[in-house]
Amino acid sequence: MLKQKFFLAVLTLAMTGAVVANAQEAKPDSTKTAGAQELKEDERIYARALRYNDVTVAKNALFRLIEKYPQDLRYIEALASLYYEYEQYSSSALVALDLLKIDDDNIAALEIAAVSLENIGAIERSVSYYESLYLLTNDLFTLYKAAYLQYGLKRFTEADNSIKMLLSARKIDEVKLNFPKKDNTQQEVPLRAAVLNLKGLMALEQNNKAEALVQFNEALKILPDFELAQENIKTANAK
Incomplete structure (x- = not known):
């Protein structure tokens, strides 16, 4: 139903003095230069493979x-992100979950997972990962996603709490989401209207048609051409 692109980009692996130092400290003096050179080479291969859209070579690097360098989590983050960007979701989930075992507050890993x-x-x-991500970021879209999934799982008490948090959020009117329309275009919708529409769906799921219609119409007061809310009113009236 809802389409919103997350801000997940494949990580750029710029050389840092700390990484070079780690590589050098792990080797005898005679191999310091070789270790740093290997690191630079692998990072160059990775960067060039991305430039040429050769995902297999990038992953191998x-x-x-x-x-x-298992202690450098940037590389694991980059692998998770690379899998995600190319919609290999099973792999991106597995890598992100492994990363969270090492760093359970890693925002990139929580988002990818x-x-x-x-x-x-x-x-x-x-x-559960959306919920954890929201606690770390206070991102309202993340909370909306959690609320929507809670509703889908029929965890109505949790969804209702999330909705209340959204509606009382100071910045709710600064956020907009993209919803698909029947003609396959996207419609930009204020978050408040989206939340009221979700509140209506939850009421309808619990057989409270009157309350559902109130919420759908409240959403339309904010965005009169909100197509999904219009369709939901038709659905409610048909029951």
Whole structure:
């Protein structure tokens, strides 16, 4: 129903003095230069493979970097992001979950895990990562996603709490989401209207048609041509 692109970009692996130092300290003096050179080479291969859209070579370079420098989480993050960007959601979820075992507050990993698990249908697991991500970021779209999945799982008490938090959020009127229309275009919708529409869906699911219609119409007061709310009113009236 809802389409919103997350701000997940494949990580750029710029050389840092700390990484070079780690590579050098792990080797005898005679191999310091060789170790730094290997690191630079793998990072150059990775960057060039991305430039030429050769995902297989880019992944292989990352696997080598992860194997050589497992303490540097940038490489694991980059691999998770690369899988995600190319919609290999099972793989991106697995890498992100491994990363979270090392760093359970890693925002990039939480985001990748949440979205990837949702895309492979593991909704119950997905919603927990959206919830954790919101607690770290206070991002309202993340909270909306959690609320929507809670509603889909019929966890109405949790969804209602999330909706209340959204509607009382100071910045709710600054956020807009993209919803698909029947003609396959996208419609920009204020978050408040989207939340009221969700509140109406939850009421309708609980057989409260009157309350559902109130919420759908409140959403239309904010955005009169909100197509999804219009369709939901038709659905409610047909019951």
